[in-house]
Amino acid sequence: MPRPADTPDSVPPKTVLVTGGCGFIGSALVRLLIHHTPHRVVNLDALTYAGSPSNVEDVASDRRYAFVEGDVTDERMLDATFGTYGPDAVVHLAAETHVDRSIDGPAAFVRTNVLGTFELLEAARRHLRTRTPFERQAFRFVHVSTDEVFGSLGATGRFGRDTPYDPRSPYSASKAGSDHLARAAHHTFGLPVIVTNCSNNYGPYQFPEKLVPHTVLRALHGLELPVYGDGRNVRDWLHVDDHARGLTLALERGSPGSTYLFGADQERTTLDVVEAICGVLDEVRPAAAPHARLIAFVEDRPGHDFRYAIDADGARRELGWNRRTTFDEGIRETVAWYLEHLEWCERRAGARHGLERLGTLGT
Ligand SMILES: NC(=O)c1ccc[n+]([C@@H]2O[C@H](COP(=O)([O-])OP(=O)(O)OC[C@H]3O[C@@H](n4cnc5c(N)ncnc54)[C@H](O)[C@@H]3O)[C@@H](O)[C@H]2O)c1
Structure with missing residues (x-):
């Protein structure tokens, strides 16, 4: 269940256009907004391989949904959607998101992430021309991005708001391009844009090609658990519900033109994450223990960034945000969720599809 947002009862209800609301983070945000805030949600999603209405089925019949x-690249559909629902805010999550896929086929990333963001910003600008000055002032466009735009850290240091961009994969380059367009729309046209950059998310409803569900499902099938390179690449792991709360606070309390970074202060190597998952599986499925015997080191991802870490002080100070879930409790809950939702996993990815390696440059 999503955790409640720190939303005061006095927050006036807004109509929020959420793009990508059938994906992993988008669906967590949609569930949170419907279950724990007074807002209305219009979920706009192209239902690519990564999105499914089943991710939001528990809110689908709500009259506020x-x-x-x-498709966010479809200008006419965007104008029609803004015209029909008259949103007071946009939270833009729709994107191509899998780094390995961006190595195999970057074109879709440029199309959706760069062009799609541009079209959405333009549609929001056209929409605001039809609104009253008061509505224009209250409008918010929250553009959701990633820490990957900042490039790679060495053993020390953290990304902050002022860290220069240095994207290094087609995915992060396309997200960087979309962030620049979003900020430019604020500076040039006065669109009330807020940009958020978040560290790696984990939690329920993540498409099974990503590390955590991928590892759980492969372990259940008794398949090797591939760990790229030496497994020492470091990411900061944030529970998706903590991210969704941060986005809600950015929407309600964020200042136009500002950037908020969300991170968990919970750095883990890839190997730590895979071993943590194996540890939980050993407890709940002792007959197949030790699951760590399935770990296999495989050729590294081309251009694999070494370390990401986030300084989230600005979000804590200015939004009153704090992560609530520790990695140890979150990963336990998450593994349990996938074990209880094997039917969802198979419906989403097929019994084996999504468990294969992508992004090796064909070597
Ligand atoms: N997953 C992470 O760890 C993470 C971390 C930081 C930021 N982000 C960002 O958060 C956002 C959501 O990530 P996610 O992991 O939930 O992604 P996801 O891949 O699970 O979901 C993406 C959603 O966007 C939809 N979509 C894709 N192309 C579209 C298009 N052209 N038009 C409309 N809808 C389209 C898909 O159908 C899907 O529902 C992305 O912008 C991503 O860059 C993700």
């Missing part, structure tokens, strides 16, 4: 199937 509406779904529009559409």
Whole structure:
């Protein structure tokens, strides 16, 4: 269950256009907004391989929820959606998101992440021309991005708001391009844009190609658990519900033109994460223990960034945000969720599809 947002009862209800609300983080945000805030949600999603209405089925019949199937690059559909629902805010999550896929086929990343963000910003600008000055002032466009735009850290240091961009994969380059367009729309046209950059998320409803569900499902099938390179690449792991709360606070309390970074102060190597998952599986499925015997070191991802870490002080100070879930409790809960939702996993990814290696440059 999503955790409640720190939303005071006095927050006036907004109509929030959430793009990518059938994906992993988008669906967590949609569930949170419907269950724990007074806001109305219009979920706009193209339902690519990564999105499914089943991710939001527990809110689908709520009268404050509406779904529009559409592509963020489709200018006419965007104008029609803004015209029909008259949103007071946008939270833009729709994107191509898997780094390995961006190595195999970067074009889709440029199309959705760069062009799609541009079209959405333009549609929001056209929409605001039809609104009253008061509505224009209250409008917010929250653009959701990643810490990957900052490049790679060495053993020390953290990314902050002022860290220069240095994207190094087609995915992070396309996200960086979209962040620049979003900030430019604020500086040039006065669109009330807020940019957020977040560290690695984990939690329920993540498409099974990503590390955590991928590892759980492969372990259940008794398959090797591939760990790229020497497994020492470091990421800061944040529970998806903590991210969704941060986005809600950015929407309600964020200042236009500002950037908020969300991170968990919980750095773990890839090997730490895979071993933590194996440890939980050993407890709940002791007959197959030790699951760590399945770990296999495989050729590294091309251009694999070594370390990401986030300084989230600004979000804590200015939004009153704090992560609530520790990695140890979150990973336990998450592994349990996938074990209880094997049918969801198979419906989403097929019994084996999504468990294969991508992004090796064909070597
Ligand atoms: N997953 C992470 O760890 C992480 C961390 C930081 C930031 N982010 C960002 O958060 C956002 C959401 O990430 P996620 O992991 O939930 O992604 P996801 O891949 O699980 O979901 C993406 C959603 O966008 C939809 N979509 C894709 N292309 C579209 C298009 N052209 N038009 C409309 N909808 C489209 C998909 O159908 C899907 O529902 C992304 O912008 C991503 O860059 C993700």
